[in-house]
Amino acid sequence: xxxxxxxxxxxxxxxxxxxxxxxxxxxxxxxxxxxxxxxxxxxxxxxxxxxxxxxxxxxxxxxxxxxxxxxxxxxxxxxxxxxxxxxxxxxxxxxxxxxxxxxxxxxxxxxxxxxxxxxxxxxxxxxxxxxxxxxxxxxxxxxxxxxxx
Numbered sequence: 001x002x003x004x005x006x007x008x009x010x011x012x013x014x015x016x017x018x019x020x021x022x023x024x025x026x027x028x029x030x031x032x033x034x035x036x037x038x039x040x041x042x043x044x045x046x047x048x049x050x051x052x053x054x055x056x057x058x059x060x061x062x063x064x065x066x067x068x069x070x071x072x073x074x075x076x077x078x079x080x081x082x083x084x085x086x087x088x089x090x091x092x093x094x095x096x097x098x099x100x101x102x103x104x105x106x107x108x109x110x111x112x113x114x115x116x117x118x119x120x121x122x123x124x125x126x127x128x129x130x131x132x133x134x135x136x137x138x139x140x141x142x143x144x145x146x147x148x149x
Contacts (some may be wrong), residue, residue: 003136006098
């Protein structure tokens, strides 16, 4: 199975709340550059944080790929959620694209690759990581690549 982890594109610095921050024009361009790396990949689901910038990122990727199913929105992909919680929810999905935020994306990649949270993987806006393994379990996935826009 493969898991792709995409951090949202650059977002506005201010909004009424963190959850309401929109992508900037530069952020949309970053996302489209990262989406190009997903063309032809066997993605079965796009799952995104409910935050506006993650939803916008997921929709841009969906449109760029011509992905027919809708984006699935999950509250367990917000910035302060636990990688353990994400893994618990992922056990029924394979070949998924997760669209989320720091610090969750860096911690999740480290947890899947190394089995611990001590060294979160650095992820810039719109960075895309590809992990592969038999199951989405702590320490049992290999990090194939990280692409920065």
